[in-house]
Amino acid sequence: MKIGIIGTGNMARAISRRLIHGGHQVFVTGSTQEKGRALVEELGGRGPGTIEAAATKDALASGCDIVVLATWYSDSTRIAVELSEVLRGKVVVDIANPFNETFDGLITDYDTSAGEEIQRRMPGAHVVKAFNTTFAPVLAGDVFDGTVVDVFLASDSEDAKARAAALVESSGLRPIDAGALRNSRVLEQSALLMVELQGRYGLNFEAGLKILPTQPLPFPARVSAHA
Template sequence: MTIGIVGTGNMGKAIAGLFADGGHDVYIAGSDPEKSEAAAQELASRGPGKVSAVPTAEAAARGTDVLVLATWFAVSTRLAVDLSDVLRGKTVIDISNPFTPNFDGLITEYGNSAGLELQRRLDGSAVVKAFNTNFAPTLRTRSFGGSDVDVFLASDHESAKADVAKLIGASGLRPVDAGPLANSATLERLTLLLVELQGRYGLEFQSAVKFLPGQSLSFPAAVATS
């Protein structure tokens, strides 16, 4: 599978590395071509998948099966409009949280979410909310406190969600089915609390949310059998 990632920050690079380790070729792009190239070089030792730097439009169009928008919410909404035609029929992973400038609230109204806003702009694509509750340091290590890192997935497109779950599972993380895309509103508010806790306890983003059910957990049968 080929995967496009728009965003060369800590999260974009962490996700690119995970998918390259899973054997997938990754095209990474950003607003600054030099930063894109630097990110690709930084990840050159990862693999067996290859990470290449390309322009943003090319990351979306070069035969990619999945595009990850690893960008701030305002940037993601603009990209969703600009790339809506080329992304038609593809899966788009949204990792954004619609934080206020001071990170003390969300700019979306209660019940709305960044994930829902992107799906409205990408009506021909399958938007999957993922990675928004994760921090880059724990994605790089893949485990925390002796346990695999959980990635919560929300989408109205079950097949796309199952495909993303397989990508995540192959990268050494545990996918958790968080239901329909409307639940992305809850996931985004959860992350708002997590960010507050980082400062309150001086955690430096060395923390993770873990779902601890009273029985063994597996993703829906579509993942296990496909």
Template sequence: MSIAVIGAGNMGRAIACRLVTGGHDVLLADEDTAKAESVAAEIAPLGGGTVRAAPARDAADIAGIVVLATLYDVSTRVAAELSELLDGKIVVDISNPFNGTFNGLTTPEGSSAGEEIARRVPGARVVKAFNTTFAPVLFAGTLDETPIDVLLASDDDGAKDRVARIVKSGRLRPIDAGALANSRTLERITLLLVELQGRYELDFQATLRFLPGRVEHTTFDPSLDAAAATG
């Protein structure tokens, strides 16, 4: 199954690199066709998969999984424009709805970018992923020889599991972050990470790591946890 990455900016480039590393066939789309072609040519030799530039509508039509690797305002527009093509497919939202001064979010109270994307593609299976990773670290796949954690939030456990497997194939570590509503927390965490990396002049060479060390992706059932706590 092909995977479409819509957006050939820093994050789109990094995600496409991880996908090619994992042996997947990638369709890379961007409003700037020359940019998509240039990025595709750059990352094609980096893994066992393939990558080629394609128009966004063609990529969304062909692919079974579509990654919206664009800024929040662009992602909401693209999601609405491609809604019919995305029906029944897995849609991965990576966006963070930062305001212009990076001290707040632009989403409505009680919502998130992940949930706003889901509203625009009601027939799709939306997974929040990659929003807590910075592009330079994601492109490299490790930081100080430590694999990168990718937190996944979705109301569709099957879709989340599928994305987790793809993440793992790209030599990253998937972490089940629960329901799609948890995107609200993930996006606020990233807002803090952006401030911290700037405060310590890290040039985006930073990442969020969940400890303790060895964690396998699993679907968390809160009812079982509650039963264990009360039983």
């Protein structure tokens, strides 16, 4: 697939590296063209996939199958408005956590989430919440505590979620069906807890959430009639 990544920070770098190893065509753009080119120079030639720098966010968004907003929440909401028409009908992956300045709370109201707010700003796109509980150092490794890294996916579009899951799985990670987009609220609260634990235990962000089932997990999940 052709995957566009908006952002050039640690998460953009880690996700790009994963997708390149998964054999995908990755296009990146940052706040400046220099940042995009620097990421290409760093990651180019590292896998069966490829990476190129896109001249503008519009060009990246219009030419890619899936677009990842690998930016801070405030930037992601602005970009969602700017690219609302360009991204109409496309799958948009939101990784943002709406942390406050001290990283001990969320700036979103209790009855919404970053994922839902981004979807509200681009009603024609299909937003999938993903990667927000998976820190960059964890993504950089092939395994997490001896097992494959889990990536939780939440979306109101089952098709978009399935496409994002295929992308995750092809990159050597395990997709976990986290249900509807409103469950981004829980995922973002979970990320807040993980940040708390990093400081308390000195984990250096080399830890993450992991489901330990007693049987293989299907994707999508088999939802009970009583759920």
